[in-house]
Amino acid sequence: MKPTKEALSQLRVVEIGSSAATSYCARLFADFGAEVWKVEPPTGDPIRSSAPLTPAGQSAWFAFLNFNKSSILIDAADPRAVKRLTLLIEDCDILVDGRDVDGANCPPVDVTAIRKRRPALIYLDVSWFGQDGPYAEFTASDSIVRALAGLIKLVGPVEGPPLHAPDFQTGILAGLWGFIAAASSVFGRMQSRAGRSYSLSIFEACISLSEYQLFEAFQRGDVMRRIGINRFWPNFPVGIYETKKGWLGVTTITPAQWRAFCDMLALPQLRDDPALVLGADRLNHVEEIERLLIRRLRKRTAQQWFAEGLKRKVPIVPVPEMSDLLQDKEKIERSAIVPIRLGEETALTAGSMQRLTLTPPRRGGKVPCPGERQAFTNNRPNSTTGVSMFLDRSGPAEQPLLGTRVIDFSMGWAGPLCTRTLADLGADVIKIEAIQYPDWWRGVDRRPDYVNRQMYEKTLRFCMMNRNKRGITLDLTRPEGLTLAKRLVAGADIVVDNYSVDVLPKLGLGYEVLRRLNPRLVVMSMSAFGKNSAFRDCRAYGSTLEQGSGLPSVVGSANGPPVMSHVAFGDAIGGLNGCAAVLVALIHARETGQGQFIDLAQIECMMPLAAPWIIIQSLCGTSTRYGNRHPQFVPHGCFRCAGEDGWIAVAATDAGMWQRLASVIGRGDWAADPSLKVADRRRSMEDTIDRAIEAWTRTRDADQAMFQLQAASIAAGVVRLPIDLLKDPQLRYRSFFQDVERAFIGLHPQSSIPIREGARPHSIRRAAPVLGEHNTEILTGLLGLGEPEIADLKRKGIIGTRMLSEVELSQRRSSQETSTI
Template identity: 85%
Template sequence: MKPSKEVLSQLRVVEIGSSATASYCARLFADFGAEVWKVEPPSGDPLRSSAPLTPGGQSAWFAFLNFNKSSIVINPSDPEAVKRLTLLIEDCDILVDGRDIDGASCPPVDVAAIRQRQPALIYLDVNWFGQDGPYAEFSASDLIVRALAGLIKLVGPAEGPPLHAPDFQAGILAGLWGFIAAASAVIARMQTGTGRSYALSSFEACISLSEYQLFEAFQRGEVMCRIGINRFWPNFPAGIYETKMGWLGVTTITPAQWRAFCDMLGLPQLRDDPALVMGADRLKDVEEIERLVIPRLRRRTAQQWFAEGLKRKIPIVPVPDISALLRDQEKIERGAIVPILLGKERALTAGSMQRLTLTPPRRGGKVPYPGERQSSTNRTPKPTNGASMFRDSGSRAEQPLLGTRVIDFSMGWAGPLCTRTLADLGADVIKIEAIQYPDWWRGVDRRPDYVNRQMHEKTLRFCMMNRNKRGITLDLTRPEGLALAKRLIESADIVVDNYSVDVLPRLGLGYEVLRRLNPSLVVMSMSAFGKNSVFRDCRAYGSTLEQASGLPSVVGTVNGPPVMSHVAFGDAIGGLNGCAALLVALIHARETGQGQFVDLAQVECMMPLAAPWIIIQSLCGTSTRYGNRHPQFVPHGCFRCAGNDSWIAVAATDVGMWQRLASVIGRPDWAADPSLKLTDHRRTMEETIESAIEAWTCMLDADQAMLLLQSANIAAGVVRLPVDLLKDPQLRSRSFFQHVERAFIGGHPQSSIPIREGVRPHSIRRAAPTLGEHNGEILAGLLGLCDAEIAELEGKGIIGTQMFSDVELRQGRRFREASTK
């Protein structure tokens, strides 16, 4: 397939204010050819001074967020400043506004009035916590929103403070959500001619990563706690282990994987113990299991174990450091590692991970100097009378993706989150399972008792990821099931799967088959490592993706092991990147009628989280671990409060905040000391400062400490458990959790998406489907089958509503084998 022109080249984006979220959102548009104008004050975006700095004094973080943009300097003291900025915005398609994070001396503009004159303008307002609620005026940083969102407390040693990565995560996660909002608005505008106005909460965006643990704790009634570095409830082992040479990421979830892992290590006593069948059971005996496992893993190298794991279909993978990533020729060839120019320095960093094959993203680029305009696109001048550059059907859709149909072959977390997001935005998502092999988030326990009690209908994690979808069952290994799937695909816009790369082609649903059925179809494979990767046969979960991404190698203490940040970091990040990629491909399909294949490698989607380290490593040959400290902010970290395992995150993000913090904790002498205005001077006594902060916080309840610090405009947030979010006052005030009723479970909460057009969140229109719930509705309503035909399909086991147990699965397989002889 011959690559086409840059798919977003007809869009102009203006970015104002200073926010990592806004910058990353806008850069994603630049990746696909949009003309992005970054508005800066004469001193430049404050993020230009963000550490870590390159040898040439350039910010690695700013560089990653801003290559391929143009910079326009507008001096707020210029009498024409407001007029210049207003004209710039009036001539753009999308305005990304980070002023609620940091105004960056941006001239005041009346966005509402501009939108009145230019109704086609798409507006994205980025903030920390939302435009209302008790946290709306809080001071914050990346660390603070992650702490409040439940992303820190479960990470690190069982005793002592939680262990977290520096501030390079929330901006990426929220930036993806911002791009999804704006890109979906572009699609809606192609139908209506009208733009949309979205507000994005970075805090709520972070909950995309914590909602799994939140709802598991809610359903099971279990109180989660830190259980050690690289240990996460409810799966074990699912961490990083030292080998004879190198580190190895291990994840065993299914009983079959656990048995294979024990066989590989020669531990039949663990394999055959009925009390160790499921991961949650094994967590009760962590120390005893690791006492046997760790010495055996040290007998061979990580590469040797990886080769052995491939043979046995075990999700294990070598854990690279950043230098290994930079030597990975496959990632360079795929564009996961790209060259960028920062002034006179040539560096490498993470590229765009939305791997569209017909309209690929740019591979690297140049970071603009303040006021530097890069080569512009051949864009048709935007009309000045408020008319849209797109066709106008004369009606405004209730949801931006209304009228889009998605066939969803995905399971687990990453793929279903991708398609759930499309469904939340109005798409008609039809989820296809089989009674023989339903979504494994319904449960991997196939013992008859589990199946007979219909426990597969009672898992909240499945309901969380599959709301707003319709669901059918089809046995794709049978000709009748395959034919029905093809008929559904003929009238669809998008097909998504997150199986191993060969599964759909082997079933007869490879891309070449699908494009003949439907030339405008967008097809995305969300495999772990990519279609043609040397790792393509490696089994993987979200934990595997984090282990293989390089990120753990830069998290933690200097002499400690690589540290994972989440039970399955790669799932949510892969799902949101997949959604972003589909929206770009859909824009192209709607404009041209051309579909395309999206080869999304989920492991690559994790690499932007390590982007600053990649840049510094490429220039200096080394990268630094910071522990709970920060390359720029002093102090920065988690501090003990009164009560058991109670902590608060605190960050002094500027000199004024440091002085206020010193005064609040009873050290006015530090506040008045002019030498301590310098970060480097504070760093020389960082441990002393941290001890003084903790001496103050340990006398207070965490929420009390947070409110006292926030009342002095100091960035601080309680380090919450995921389940604590159900009682969070900010989320309650914004109706973030919606009540949903569903068969087998009854009433339960569901989290909203973090983007909203008004005061209320996007509505959850339907609960997750029970197995095969919409068989009749879809087969009769969409495909025109009669009741007798549907009954015949059910009689043959091609459709159904009851999951097969392992016993029934074996019996069914034997029956089919016998019937074909």
């Protein structure tokens, strides 16, 4: 497929205020050709001073967030400042506003008045916690928000403290959500010519990562606790282990994977133990199992074990260091690693991971100096709107994707999160399963008792990821099922799958086949490593993606092992990147009539989370691990509170906050010491400061300590478990959890998406489908089949509403083989 013009070159974006989330959102538009104007004060965006710094003193974090943008300096003290900024906004398509995070001395502008004059303007306002609620005025930082969102407490040693990952995560997560909001608005505007105004809570955006554990705990009870570094409930082993040379990421989910892993290590006693069939069972014997695993794994290198895992279809992967990523030819060829210019320095960093093949993203670029305007060659359709001329078909306010149809071949978490988000925004998503092989998030247990009690309809994780969708069953291995799938695809806009790269092509649903059926079709393959990767045959889960991304190598203490941050980090990140990629391709298809293939490698989607470290490694040949400390903020960490496993995250992000913190904990002498205004001076006595903070927090409940510190405008947040979020006062105030009724489960909570157009969250229109729930509705309503045809499909097992057990599946295979003889 020959690349064409940049997909978003018709758009102009203005970015005001200062936040990592808005910067990353705007940079994603720049990646695909949009003209992005970053408005800064004369002193520059505050993020320009964020550590880690390059040898020339440039911020690696700022560089990653802002290449390919133009910088415009506007001095709020200039009498013409408001008029200049107003005119700039009136001539753009999208305004991305980070002032609620940091105003960055931006001139005050009346966005409401501008939107009345320019109703086509798309507006995105980003804040830490939303505009209302008990946390609305909280002082925050990346780690504080992650602590509150349940993303820290389950990581680290049993005795504590919980472990922080580096401070570069909320900006990526929230930036992706911001891009999804704005890009879906661009698409909606192509139909209605009306802009939209979205608000985004960074805190709520982070719950995309914690909702899986939250709802598992809701369904199974409050069973999750911190169980050690690189250990996560409910599966085991899922972690990182030392080998003869290098570290190895291991994930065993299904009983077959566990058996194959034990065979690989020559541990038949573990393989054959009936008490160790499922991961939750193995968690009861962690120490005993790990003693055996570790001894065996140290006999061979990570690369040797990886080769063995490929043969046996076991999800294992070598865990790279930052230096390994920079030497990875495949990642460089795929533009997962790209060159950027920072003043006189040339560095490498993570590229755009939305791998569109017809309209690919830019390959690296230049970081603007303050006030520097980049040269652009794009031609806007007209100077004031950039709106394509399409029929006015406005729909319900919260559904910009209304009228769009998605055929969803995905399973588990990553693909279903992508398609759930599309469904939440109004798309008609048709989920295709089979009674022979339903979505594995319904359960991997195929024993008759599990199937006969219909336990596959009672898993809340499946319901969480598949709301607002319609569900159909089709056996794609049979001609009748394949024909029906092709007919559905012919009338769709988008196809998404997250199988291994060869699955759909082998079934007869490869991209070239689908393209002939529907030239406007956007087809996305969300494989683990990419269509042409040397690792394409490696089995992978969200945990595998984190293990192989390089991120664990910058988490934890300098002398410790690489540390995972999440049970399946790669799934949610892959899903959000997939949604962003689809929206770019959908905008291009609507404007040009050209569909395209998206080769999304989920492992690459994890790399932006380590982007600053990649830059520093490329320039300095080394990178630093800080543990719970911070390259810029002192103090910074998790501190024990009263009660069982109570913790609070605290960060002093500037000198004034440090002085207030010192006063609150009773160290007025520190607050008055002018030398301690300098972070480097405080760093020299950081152990002493940490002990003083903990002496104060130990006498207080975590919530009490948080509100007391926040009353003094000190960044602090309770380190919560995911299950705690159901009672979180901010989320309850904002009605973040919506109660949904579903067969087999009854009334249960669902988390809202973190973007909203008004005070209320986007509504959840329907519960997740039971297996084959919409077979008749779709086959008759969309494909025009009659009752006799549907009855014949049921009789042949092409469609159905009941999952087959292992025994039934084996019997059916035997019957089919006999009938073909």
